[in-house]
Amino acid sequence: MKLLSYFRGEAFQRGVHPPSCKLTASTRIRRLPFAPKVTVPLSQHIGKTPRPIVRVGQEVLRGEPIARSDEWLSVPHHAPVTGVVEFIGLRPGVRGPWVESIVIRAHPGASQEDLWGRPRDLDAATRGDILQAIWDTGMVGLGGAAFPTHAKLTVPKQAKVHTLVVNGCECEPYLTCDHRVMVEQADDLITGIRYAMRATGAVRSIVGIEDNKPDAAVAIRAAISRCGKVPEGEIYAELVPTKYPQGSEKMLVMALFGVEIPAGDLPVSLGMVVNNVGTLAALGKLLPAGRGLTERVVTVTGPGVAKPGDYIVPLGTPLRFVLDYAGAPGAVARQIILGGPMMGQAAASLDVPITKGMSGVLVMRGDELAWRENQKTYPCIKCAECVESCPMGLNPSQLGMLAAKREYDLMGSDYHLGECFECGCCSYVCPSNIPLVQQFRIAKQILREKALSK
Amino acid sequence: MGGRPIMSIEIRSAPHIKGTRTVEQIMRHVVWSLLPVCAFFVFQYGLSALLSLLVVTVSCLLTERFFVRQGGQSGDIGDFSAIITGLLLALSLPPGFPLWMGAVAGIVAIALGKALFGGIGFNVFNPALIGRAFVQAAFPQAIATYTPSFMPGRFYEFIPSSMTLPLMQPVSVVEWLKDRQFDALAGATPLAKWKFEGVLANADDLLTSLSGHMAVGPSPILILLCGAYLAFRRFLDWRIPAAILGSAGLTAWMLFALNDVRFPNPFFMLFSGGLILGAVYMATDMATSPVTPKGMWVYGALIGLLTVIIRYYSGLPEGVMYAILLANAATPLIEKITQPTPFGKGVLSNIGRQKKGASYPLHSGYISREDASAETPKKRFLPNKPKHPPKE
Numbered sequence: 001m002k003l004l005s006y007f008r009g010e011a012f013q014r015g016v017h018p019p020s021c022k023l024t025a026s027t028r029i030r031r032l033p034f035a036p037k038v039t040v041p042l043s044q045h046i047g048k049t050p051r052p053i054v055r056v057g058q059e060v061l062r063g064e065p066i067a068r069s070d071e072w073l074s075v076p077h078h079a080p081v082t083g084v085v086e087f088i089g090l091r092p093g094v095r096g097p098w099v100e101s102i103v104i105r106a107h108p109g110a111s112q113e114d115l116w117g118r119p120r121d122l123d124a125a126t127r128g129d130i131l132q133a134i135w136d137t138g139m140v141g142l143g144g145a146a147f148p149t150h151a152k153l154t155v156p157k158q159a160k161v162h163t164l165v166v167n168g169c170e171c172e173p174y175l176t177c178d179h180r181v182m183v184e185q186a187d188d189l190i191t192g193i194r195y196a197m198r199a200t201g202a203v204r205s206i207v208g209i210e211d212n213k214p215d216a217a218v219a220i221r222a223a224i225s226r227c228g229k230v231p232e233g234e235i236y237a238e239l240v241p242t243k244y245p246q247g248s249e250k251m252l253v254m255a256l257f258g259v260e261i262p263a264g265d266l267p268v269s270l271g272m273v274v275n276n277v278g279t280l281a282a283l284g285k286l287l288p289a290g291r292g293l294t295e296r297v298v299t300v301t302g303p304g305v306a307k308p309g310d311y312i313v314p315l316g317t318p319l320r321f322v323l324d325y326a327g328a329p330g331a332v333a334r335q336i337i338l339g340g341p342m343m344g345q346a347a348a349s350l351d352v353p354i355t356k357g358m359s360g361v362l363v364m365r366g367d368e369l370a371w372r373e374n375q376k377t378y379p380c381i382k383c384a385e386c387v388e389s390c391p392m393g394l395n396p397s398q399l400g401m402l403a404a405k406r407e408y409d410l411m412g413s414d415y416h417l418g419e420c421f422e423c424g425c426c427s428y429v430c431p432s433n434i435p436l437v438q439q440f441r442i443a444k445q446i447l448r449e450k451a452l453s454k
Numbered sequence: 455m456g457g458r459p460i461m462s463i464e465i466r467s468a469p470h471i472k473g474t475r476t477v478e479q480i481m482r483h484v485v486w487s488l489l490p491v492c493a494f495f496v497f498q499y500g501l502s503a504l505l506s507l508l509v510v511t512v513s514c515l516l517t518e519r520f521f522v523r524q525g526g527q528s529g530d531i532g533d534f535s536a537i538i539t540g541l542l543l544a545l546s547l548p549p550g551f552p553l554w555m556g557a558v559a560g561i562v563a564i565a566l567g568k569a570l571f572g573g574i575g576f577n578v579f580n581p582a583l584i585g586r587a588f589v590q591a592a593f594p595q596a597i598a599t600y601t602p603s604f605m606p607g608r609f610y611e612f613i614p615s616s617m618t619l620p621l622m623q624p625v626s627v628v629e630w631l632k633d634r635q636f637d638a639l640a641g642a643t644p645l646a647k648w649k650f651e652g653v654l655a656n657a658d659d660l661l662t663s664l665s666g667h668m669a670v671g672p673s674p675i676l677i678l679l680c681g682a683y684l685a686f687r688r689f690l691d692w693r694i695p696a697a698i699l700g701s702a703g704l705t706a707w708m709l710f711a712l713n714d715v716r717f718p719n720p721f722f723m724l725f726s727g728g729l730i731l732g733a734v735y736m737a738t739d740m741a742t743s744p745v746t747p748k749g750m751w752v753y754g755a756l757i758g759l760l761t762v763i764i765r766y767y768s769g770l771p772e773g774v775m776y777a778i779l780l781a782n783a784a785t786p787l788i789e790k791i792t793q794p795t796p797f798g799k800g801v802l803s804n805i806g807r808q809k810k811g812a813s814y815p816l817h818s819g820y821i822s823r824e825d826a827s828a829e830t831p832k833k834r835f836l837p838n839k840p841k842h843p844p845k846e
Binding site for chain 2: 012016019144162173179250253256260261262263264265332333335336337339341342344345346347348350361364369371372375376378379380381382383384385387388390391392393394395398416418422424427428429430432433435437438454
C-alpha cells in the first residue's frame with residue numbers, strides 16, 4: 001500500500017513488487033559441458049562490431065582472441081572452446097535477424113580450463129594500463145545492457161569519481177545469477193572491485209544489495225575481512241529495499257544516496273560509476289590471469305524447467321543445448337525469455353547462442369500464459385496505477401492515450417517519453433491490460449528514426 | 455530428454471508477467487464495499503429503498519446492455535461498472551422517489567453519462583450524477599420529497615410515492631405522514647431545514663444516522679468505513695476524499711469563525727447531505743478524476759470549496775452533485791497543469807537537496823574528507839544545462 005511508503009520513506013518513489021519467484025536462490029552454481037558447436041556472434045554489445053581475426057579451418061584454444069576491433073567502443077571476443085573454426089558468416093541472432101558469427105566445432109574432450117592467457121602484474125599498473133587490461137578481457141556489462149566495461153569505467157577528463165557503486169540488486173523476478181555470484185565468488189568480486197576502483201580513481205565502493213538477499217551481504221562482508229588488503233571503510237555491502245526496478249542505476253543511487261541523477265546525465269555527473277556485481281566478479285577472476293571472457297553465469301529457470309539452476313555456460317552455447325541440459329521438455333514450452341520476465345526478450349529461435357549480456361533463460365509453459373491471454377483489454381479507466389508505479393515519474397496513462405493516437409512527437413516533447421527506460425511497471429500493473437510499455441517502445445523507435453533522418 | 459523439437463515458441467514484448475489486478479476486480483470490490491451501505495439504506499427506509507435500489511440498478515444494466523450490443527462498445531456485465539452507477543444513483547435519490555422516475559434516471563445515467571462518450575473509461579462526467587442531475591431538473595418536486603427514516607412498518611409497506619404510475623405526478627406523502635402522526639416538515643432533510651428554517655441538526659446524530667426519524671441517507675461513518683476498506687486495498691485513491699473533506703471542512707470552518715450565527719459549524723457541513731457519499735464514492739470515480747497525484751488534491755479541494763459555496767450562497771440546499779460535475783469538467787485542465795515531475799528533473803536532483811534517510815551523505819565536505827581532489831563537477835548543475843543528445 002502506497003500510503004505506508006510515505007511514512008517508511010522507501011528508497012525511491014513508486015515501482016512495483018512482482019512475486020520474486022527466485023526458485024534457484026539457494027542452488028549452487030553448476031557448470032555446463034561444452035556443446036558440440038558454439039556460435040559466437042560478432043556483435044554482442046553496444047558499440048562497434050569487431051572483425052574476425054581467425055579463418056575457417058583454423059585451430060583455436062579456449063580463451064584465444066578470435067575477433068577484435070580498434071574502435072574504442074568495442075570489445076574483442078575470445079574462443080569459448082578449444083576446437084576448429086568451422087564457419088564464419090550469418091547465423092540466427094538473438095534479436096531475430098541473422099548476424100555475422102563465428103562457429104567453432106569443439107574438440108571432443110576439450111578441457112574447460114582456459115588455455116590461453118597473458119598473466120600480468122597489475123600491482124603497479126596505472127589507470128590506463130588497467131583500463132587496457134579490462135578492454136583486452138572483452139568484458140561488457142553482464143547485467144544485461146552489455147555496455148563495454150572499459151568504456152564505462154573510463155572517467156571523462158572534466159569529472160572526478162569518488163564512489164564505485166556495485167549493483168547487486170537483481171530486482172528482476174526469477175533471476176539469481178548475481179545473487180549466487182555474490183555468495184560463491186565474493187573473493188573474486190572484491191578483487192574486481194579493487195581493480196575497478198583503481199581504474200576510476202574512486203576512493204570507496206558500495207555494494208547495493210536488495211534486502212531479500214542478506215546472505216549475499218554477509219558473504220561479501222566476510223570476503224572483505226578475509227581479504228586483509230582492504231582498508232577500513234573502503235568497501236561496504238549495503239542492503240536496500242527490495243523493489244522493482246531497484247537494479248536500475250538511477251534507482252540504486254537514489255536508494256543509497258538519496259539524490260536523483262539529473263535527467264539526461266550519467267551517474268558520473270555526481271561522481272559515481274555504477275557496475276554490476278557479475279561484471280566485477282568476472283573481472284576479478286580474469287584480470288590477474290590476463291584471460292578473456294569465455295563463459296558467464298546464466299540462470300536457467302521458470303516453470304517449464306526440470307533442473308532450474310545457475311549454470312556457468314560457455315558463451316556461444318546454443319539455447320537448445322542449454323535447455324536440454326536443464327531439462328526443459330520442448331512440448332510444454334510456450335515462450336522462452338532471455339533475461340528477466342520484466343525486461344527480457346522472447347527468443348525467436350532455439351538456435352540462438354548464449355551471449356555476453358544474457359543473464360537468464362526463462363521457460364514459460366502454456367498454463368502460465370493462458371491467464372494473461374484470457375484477460376480482456378479494456379479502455380483506460382484512468383485508475384492511475386501506472387502513474388503510481390512509474391519509477392521515472394512519467395504519466396503512462398496519458399502517454400498511452402497519445403500513443404494510440406500516434407502523437408509520437410507530442411509524447412517526446414511534452415510528456416518526457418525519452419526518460420522512459422522501459423522497465424515495464426506500467427504494463428505490469430495496468431488493470432485494463434493495455435500494452436503501455438510496448439507502445440512506448442514503438443514510439444521511442446519511431447522518434448529515434450525521425451531524429452536520424454533529419 | 456531433449457531431441458523432441460519444440461514445435462512453436464511465441465514471441466511477445468516484455469514484460470512477460472502481469473500483476474493480478476483487473477478492471478473487473480476493482481469494480482467488484484467497489485460493489486462489495488457498497489453492499490453494507492445499501493443494507494443500511496434498506497434498514498432505514500424499508501421496502502421502498504430496496505425496490506428503488508433494484509429498479510435503478512436493473513435499468514442501468516439494461517441500458518448498458520443495449521448500448522454494448524448496439525454500439526459495439528467495450529464493457530461487460532461482468533465488469534460491474536453499471537452496477538456501481540445504479541447503486542450510487544439509487545443511494546443519492548430520496549427513498550420514496552417514484553420508481554418510474556428512478557428507471558428514467560438510470561437510463562439517462564448510462565445513455566447520456568456513459569454510452570454517449572464511448573462507454574467505460576471514456577465518460578467525462580460521473581454517470582450516476584448525470585442521471586441525478588437530469589431527474590433533479592425534470593422532477594424538481596419529487597426529488598425534494600424526503601420521508602423520515604425508521605418509520606414503523608417500513609418493511610411491510612411502500613412509501614406511497616414509490617408506487618406512482620409511470621408518467622404520473624408522484625402521490626403526495628403529506629396525508630400518509632399525517633396518518634402516522636408526522637407533520638409534513640418531518641420529511642425535510644437536515645440541510646433543507648437549516649437552509650429554509652434555520653434549524654440545525656446535531657452533528658453527532660448526523661454521523662450515525664441512527665437517532666430519531668431524520669430524513670438522511672446512510673450513516674456517514676459507515677460510508678467512511680467502507681471507503682477506508684477500498685482505500686486500504688487501493689481500489690480508490692485516499693487523496694481525493696481527504697482533499698474534499700479537508701477543503702470543505704476548512705472553508706466551512708473559516709466562514710463559521712467569521713460569523714457563527716449565519717453559518718453552521720463545519721461538522722454539520724461535513725456530515726449532512728451527500729458530502730461523505732459523494733467524496734468517498736462519486737468523486738473518486740476513476741475515469742472522471744485526475745490521474746496525477748497533485749491533480750487529485752487540486753480536484754478534491756475544488757469539490758470541497760464548490761460544495762460549501764453552493765450550499766451557502768445558492769438557492770439549493772445541496773451542492774455536492776454540481777460541485778463534482780463541475781470538477782469532472784475541470785479534470786483535463788487540472789491534469790494538464792499537474793503533470794508529475796519526471797525523475798531527475800525536479801529540485802531534488804540538486805546535489806544540495808539530498809533526501810532524508812539516505813544511507814550515505816553526499817555533500818562536498820564528505821567527499822573532501824576522503825580525498826581533497828575528489829569533487830563533483832559543479833557545471834552540470836547550472837540552470838541552463840546544455841541539452842544532451844538522446845541516449846540509445
